[in-house]
Amino acid sequence: MKHRFRHIREPGKPALIDLPAAPEIGETIRVMESPLANRRALLDAILKGDYRKPFIGENAEGRTLYLSLHSIQSRMRLDDPWALDLLYTRKAMSFLLFRPDPRRILMLGLGGGSLAKYCYRHLPAARVEAVEIDADVIALREYFCVPPPSHRFDVIQGDAAKYVESTHKTYDVVIADAFDHGGIPPSIRSATFYDQVRSRLREDGIMVSNFAGTRAERRDHLAMMARAFSDNVLLVPVEGEGNEIALAFNAGVAKPSWKAIHERARDLAQRFQLDFPRFASRIERSHKIGYLRRALSRPSARKRHDPPSPA
Helix, strand or coil: CCCCCEECCCCCCCCCEECCCCCCCCCEEEECCCCCCCHHHHHHHHHHCCCCCCEEEECCCEEEEEEECCEEEEEEECCCCCCCCCHHHHHHHHHHHCCCCCCEEEEECCCCCHHHHHHHHHCCCCEEEEEECCHHHHHCHHHHCCCCCECCEEEEECCHHHHHHHCCCCEEEEEECCCECCECCHHHCCHHHHHHHHHCEEEEEEEEEEECCCHHHHHHHHHHHHHHCCCCEEEEECCCCCCEEEEEECCCCCCCCHHHHHHHHHHHHHHHCCCHHHHHHHHHHHHHHCHHHHHHHCCCCCCCCCCCCCC
């Protein structure tokens, strides 16, 4: 079966309407609806979790893309729109410790474009492609300063898993950060998906995945990733945000040169102004204490013997 994908060529910025103030939110909520819409009813739907479109929350410091009030897609600082505001996005850049010069990057899930536009700006030798299934998410991209299409940047509307299945391109880095209202989309909840991602990676390529959701969901995805990548996976938690970042290696990381990685971390910190030395320390400790193995064996419910985080 042939799947259709649409390359977004014409930037557009849809008009938004502001909803009434809600003290329990603490932000101005903006939605893509008619100016004649019942704004109180729209706000009530958002508060109840019944609103099904992405929407924007804004205060004096930043702009947030929501799928629901409990599901943040992206957050952008208004004083520095290109910065990585959420810690998990900064930690996802840890792939540079192992692959500092990627030439082709595939993003599975666009959201507010934080990682896509950061890679575009700070890795000028790389071509960045982002696949996003939700047309409404794509429509809001200019509110988050996502770059227009060019020879180095492309936004593709379509299912991320089906794109991986159908493309003949290969990549240095594949970053999976795709979520819908139910969490991780069904199309990437399969061992086949991880097998196909690995087949699209170049010899020394890396898959980066943002894991959120229940412990059972994370464990299942980690198990599928570990099988697909022959256990060549490093896992680190994201402090304060509840996420975990997994790095899966096509060529393996059985005996990484941690001395070289720490030296590279210092160079990357100067270049990107991100705390790569801490990222490297966390990843090394995760590797040494077998955090991935412990995560795969942990029970679904939170208990006192949960695996320690690499400090």
